[in-house]
């Protein structure tokens with residue numbers, strides 16, 4: 313049952329086989345009267361899952377980035393009894409699908425490869441339910457300006473969904489500060505010496521959320537919170553120096569808005585991404601029975617503590633990147649993507665991630681605000697990836 317008004321919304325889901333994608337399909341399966349899934353996109357790493365999803369939801373078009381996966385996808389679609397499904401393939405497949413004009417495009421791709429699909433969805437006039445924070449961070453004003461109506465970008469990231477909900481409590485002129493909560497990751501409270509030798513499997517053990525590998529490592533380094541600070545600045549138009557980060561290990565308060573009269577409005581719910589995903593799909597309405605609420609019958613405690621910026625410098629670096637130039641955030645993200653891949657492949661140590669990102673950001677010359685182009689962003693990213701790779705080869 314749903315409270316969303318009007319005809320079924322046509323939904324395209326990018327990254328359908330991942331953590332966000334599969335949880336989105338769980339929400340959509342329970343609200344079939346409110347939504348029709350018209351397109352699915354994935355990398356191509358799991359043709360059988362993609363085909364099962366297409367068959368279950370009667371999807372007309374699937375897109376895979378890896379052209380080599382097409383025979384396996386067609387075979388799996390046949391085996392799953394998916395019927396006549398159009399298969400798009402190649403590096404532009406998700407972008408073409410995103411631009412096809414669904415009512416809502418949920419971007420759950422990982423990494424800045426999600427930028428073109430984000431822009432295509434906005435240019436097509438679709439509502440963009442945005443989990444892929446990297447596309448907003450790297451595209452900056454390009455993404456912001458591509459949105460031509462209020463609420464065309466609806467945040468799915470849990471903190472930004474919380475802030476969007478809390479902002480309903482006051483007028484924009486009444487907002488004093490945004491407060492992003494951070495779990496602190498698996499190494500909260502550790503010493504610099506202990507963190508030096510952590511392994512990928514330790515970094516992948518997030519204390520409160522089960523997510524894909526890249527965002528999980530980013531949570532451990534606090535790069536995720538740096539990206540989220542830039543994301544909040546771009547989404548809500550609040551300067552970075554009025555956005556705070558506070559560590560809240562329970563991940564129940566998902567973020568807060570402080571108003572000019574001293575009131576703070578927080579959004580709280582047990583950690584479950586289906587809640588912000590559902591709001592992203594149905595905004596501004598709420599769907600019924602999406603996730604369990606807080607249980608007030610059991611004794612519980614929420615704690616808040618300052619971030620250890622000495623050991624976890626990623627948020628400070630994000631503040632620097634956002635102030636430095638229009639392309640510094642793209643460089644911050646691209647260098648990090650290279651470092652995370654190298655760390656997961658056990659080629660560098662955990663602490664090499666942020667120190668390398670910092671060196672690449674510091675060396676970047678930057679493009680002034682107002683002269684940002686897509687080609688400029690892509691060139692800055694290419695430079696950052698190549699420079700990070702050079703530094704990592706010596707690490």
Ligand SMILES: NC(=O)C1=CN([C@@H]2O[C@H](COP(=O)(O)OP(=O)(O)OC[C@H]3O[C@@H](n4cnc5c(N)ncnc54)[C@H](OP(=O)(O)O)[C@@H]3O)[C@@H](O)[C@H]2O)C=CC1
Pocket residue numbers: 326327328329330331332333353354355356357358376377406419420421422423425443444445446468469470521522523524525526527585
């Ligand atoms: N997971 C979570 O709880 C949260 C995630 N986010 C953000 O959401 C995004 C997705 O994260 P998550 O779901 O964890 O990541 P996953 O790694 O679990 O999933 C990524 C998905 O993207 C697909 N994909 C990769 N490359 C392409 C491409 N070129 N074209 C189309 N699809 C592609 C993958 O397909 P394949 O498997 O075939 O490669 C997979 O379906 C990230 O930006 C993350 O920061 C934000 C808040 C919470």
Ligand SMILES: CC(=O)[C@@H](O)[C@H](O)COP(=O)(O)O
Pocket residue numbers: 469470471493494495496497521527530531532536537585
């Ligand atoms: C669920 C979600 O939104 C993630 O981005 C989450 O924020 C990760 O947790 P931390 O980065 O706070 O550890």
Ligand SMILES: [Mn+2]
Pocket residue numbers: 469470471540
């Ligand atoms: Mn988040």
